[in-house]
Each structure stands twice: as C-alpha cells, then as structure tokens.
Amino acid sequence: MHIQDGVLDxxxxxxxxxxxxxxxxxxxxxxRHGRSRLGWALAGAGGVLIAHLLDVPLAAGGALTGHVIGGTLLAIALGPSLALLAMTAALATEALLWGDGGVLALGVNVMVMGVAGVAAGWAVWRRLSARGDGWRVPAAGVAGFASVLASSAMLWGVLALGAPGVASVTLWHHVAWAALEGAVTALAVALALAWQGYRARVAGVDHGFADRGALAEG
Structure with missing residues (x-):
C-alpha cells in the first residue's frame, strides 16, 4: 500500500x-498533555515497523502479499491521536531508512495508512465495543477489517486523481488484506483481555480492559 515517489501527479x-x-x-x-503514554507510542511504532516487514502471501507463489498495517490496534491501545503520531513516525522511518514508500510521497502514505485507517478503525471500534464487554473482540476484528477497506478506498482515490494510468491491486486482494488485519487485531485484543483478566484474578481486583487507557476516552 506504500506509494513511491514519482508515481503521483x-x-x-x-x-x-x-x-x-x-x-x-x-x-x-x-x-499535548499525553506524555505519560509516549513510551507506549514508541513501542507501538516499533511494532508497526516489524509488522510492515512481515509480508504474508495472499496468493499461490507469493505473487500477492499483504502485511498488517496496525493503525486500528494502535488506536484501541493508545487512542486515535497518539495512534496517528505513532503511525506517522513508523511510516517516516520506513521511507527514510528502508525506501519503503517515497519521502516526497510520505504525506500520501500518512493519509492512506494513517489518517484513513486509524479514523475508520477507531470509529467502528467505539461504536461496536460500546454494546458491551462481549463485543470487544469481534468489535476489534470488524474495526481492523474496516480500517483496511478505508485505506484501500483512499488509495484507489489517490491513484485515480494522481496516476489514472496506474492500476491498483485487485479488489479481492484488498478484502483478503482486510481479513488478515481484522484477524490479527481481534487476536491481539483477545490476548490483552485474557492477560488483564489474569492479572485481575491474581490481584483480586477488577481491572477491566475497557476502563484503562485509550478505551476510557470519549
């Protein structure tokens, strides 16, 4: 989903x-008052960098591959604003150090994978998870799925405006990519819920995942 320099108008x-x-x-x-979680944001940005290196084959022979974007999971853990900052830092590092995405096209990649993905994933998560604790894991999966579709829609729009002669990947590729994102996001939230449930049992105190960190934000 990274766009290189020289592709767009x-x-x-x-x-x-x-x-x-x-x-x-x-x-x-x-x-500006959220410095206490900057360490987690740096860790999240590092996780995104690693995730972007792990391409998963989506077709026989590896002709089509995808990787987890991670914006929705960052938003669930950190809130949408800090998630966007962490995603931007990760994308800038990839462009500057690894050449994955153009330096001049960094703004485009931030809009596609950062703004669109984080905003869509966060909106879906907030709406579905508000239904109750039993919705947390499925809400995370649907949010991750929706985030990739939103990023893909913006990618198609950007290519249509700035490079109409350049074909994007096929629709089923985007759907498979979105399913991968949804599955990983749901699994990560399920593990976090299980871990916090374990800690609560050990401590004898109810520390609900929904009442901590970004999930308490409005």
Missing amino acids: PTVVIGAGVAAVGAVTYAGWTM
Whole structure:
C-alpha cells in the first residue's frame, strides 16, 4: 500500500502532504498533555515497523502479499491521536531508512495508512465495543477489517486523481488484506483481555480492559 515517489501527479502529492501535516499537527495538539503514554507510542511504532516487514502471501507463489498495517490496534491501545503520531513516525522511518514508500510521497502514505485507517478503525471500534464487554473482540476484528477497506478506498482515490494510468491491486486482494488485519487485531485484543483478566484474578481486583487507557476516552 506504500506509494513511491514519482508515481503521483505533484499536485496530488502536495495536496495530500498539506492535509497530512494538518492532521498530524492536530493530533499532536490534542496530545499535548499525553506524555505519560509516549513510551507506549514508541513501542507501538516499533511494532508497526516489524509488522510492515512481515509480508504474508495472499496468493499461490507469493505473487500477492499483504502485511498488517496496525493503525486500528494502535488506536484501541493508545487512542486515535497518539495512534496517528505513532503511525506517522513508523511510516517516516520506513521511507527514510528502508525506501519503503517515497519521502516526497510520505504525506500520501500518512493519509492512506494513517489518517484513513486509524479514523475508520477507531470509529467502528467505539461504536461496536460500546454494546458491551462481549463485543470487544469481534468489535476489534470488524474495526481492523474496516480500517483496511478505508485505506484501500483512499488509495484507489489517490491513484485515480494522481496516476489514472496506474492500476491498483485487485479488489479481492484488498478484502483478503482486510481479513488478515481484522484477524490479527481481534487476536491481539483477545490476548490483552485474557492477560488483564489474569492479572485481575491474581490481584483480586477488577481491572477491566475497557476502563484503562485509550478505551476510557470519549
């Protein structure tokens, strides 16, 4: 899903870059009192970097591959603003150090995998998880699935505007990618719930996952 330099029309690159700067600046402004979780954000950004290196074959022979984006899981753990900052840091590191995504196209990649994915995943998570504790794991799975579809829709839109002659990957590839994201996100939340349940039993105190960290945010 990373877009390299030279693929898109410069006007689209500049427009997306301005939008990305605005979104990241706003996220940073909302987190001006959130320094206590910066360590977790750095850990999350590191996790995203690792996840982006682990391509999973989605077709025979490995002709089509996908990797977990991680924006929804970051949003569930940290809240949407800090999740976007962590995702931006990860994408910038990939572009600068590994050449995975163009440096000039960084704003486009932030909008596609950061803004679109985090916003969609967070919105779905908040709506479904509010139904009750039993919805936490399925809500995470649906949110992860929706986040990739939102990122894919923005990717298609950006290519249509800035590189109409460049074909994106096929629809079923996006759906398979989204299913992978949903499964990993649901598994991660299930493990977190199990771990906190274990700690609660050991401590004899009810520390619900829904009442901690980002999940208590409005």
